[in-house]
């Protein structure tokens with residue numbers, strides 16, 4: 001084994017909230033050298049580590065190698081992987097957040113919701129490998145420095161815009177060693193549309209209903225019909241954009257959501273806590289793709305317009 005192969009893989013996580021902390025802990029268990037850029041919780045994590053209370057593994061503590069306020073402070077040369085896991089919200093410049101830590105050989109990994117969210121990063125770092133990842137998990141920060149893992153945990157990922165490199169496979173191997181089930185795909189953009197099918201239907205409805213959970217949304221034939229219409233429209237847009245999704249996916253999503261314990265979407269939680277919502281990443285981009293591809297999407301247009309009204313009202317002084 002060469003010295004290079006023996007060295008620990010260096011991972012810097014920018015946006016170390018629920019997702020960054022949860023998958024960061026798995027990467028550390030898998031043998032990586034993990035550092036975090038935190039914002040408001042840096043001091044508490046420096047003192048106590050990041051506690052993860054998991055339904056699957058019980059309690060554990062992530063003790064990052066470096067705990068930083070900014071990517072520019074990362075020591076020891078550029079990381080092998082830079083994981084970006086901030087919410088994709090209006091006004092947050094994701095490129096500036098990571099620029100100072102991206103070296104020529106750094107693979108950038110996005111673990112974020114939404115569709116068509118990669119191009120901004122791909123354009124800013126054209127020479128870097130870009131790995132796009134979708135988290136099928138329910139985790140939340142419940143107190144400063146404390147993350148609770150409620151359910152699921154799998155990660156689907158692949159290279160953007162397509163393919164599967166050795167770097168992706170190595171990232172998967174680290175996560176698998178840390179207890180995360182990974183689904184590697186050569187068609188990650190299609191996988192994003194498949195996840196968006198769920199998010200673009202349930203997330204807006206959960207907010208527009210005032211903070212509904214999945215059981216509330218599927219509790220009446222009218223509610224289920226709305227969710228299905230939104231999903232059918234996302235499927236039509238994905239298809240027009242060259243990403244065919246199986247028609248059975250809609251029934252599967254509805255059935256699996258019914259079987260799982262009731263939960264509130266991340267957008268409902270952001271709404272209830274008066275935090276910015278990922279409206280553009282999750283539904284705005286799907287609507288714009290629908291307009292571009294000339295697909296009739298009345299349900300998505302209405303959900304999007306109503307969400308913009310809610311966002312507008314939330315931005316006004318009380």
Ligand SMILES: NC(=O)C1=CN([C@@H]2O[C@H](COP(=O)(O)OP(=O)(O)OC[C@H]3O[C@@H](n4cnc5c(N)ncnc54)[C@H](OP(=O)(O)O)[C@@H]3O)[C@@H](O)[C@H]2O)C=CC1
Pocket residue numbers: 014015016017018019020037038039040041085086087088092097111112113135136137138139140141266278
């Ligand atoms: N939580 C979940 O179960 C799931 C989340 N996702 C997706 O994963 C992504 C991350 O979500 P999640 O981890 O829940 O979000 P969190 O709000 O828990 O974490 C986001 C992190 O980004 C940090 N951050 C935000 N803005 C900045 C900034 N300007 N500079 C530095 N740090 C910043 C936050 O800092 P601060 O502590 O100061 O707020 C926080 O540490 C989202 O796209 C979400 O939709 C996908 C599936 C499931």
Ligand SMILES: CC(C)(CO)C(=O)C(=O)O
Pocket residue numbers: 113135136137138152199203264265266267
């Ligand atoms: C469904 C879930 C929790 C991911 O599994 C999600 O993506 C969201 O709530 O936005």
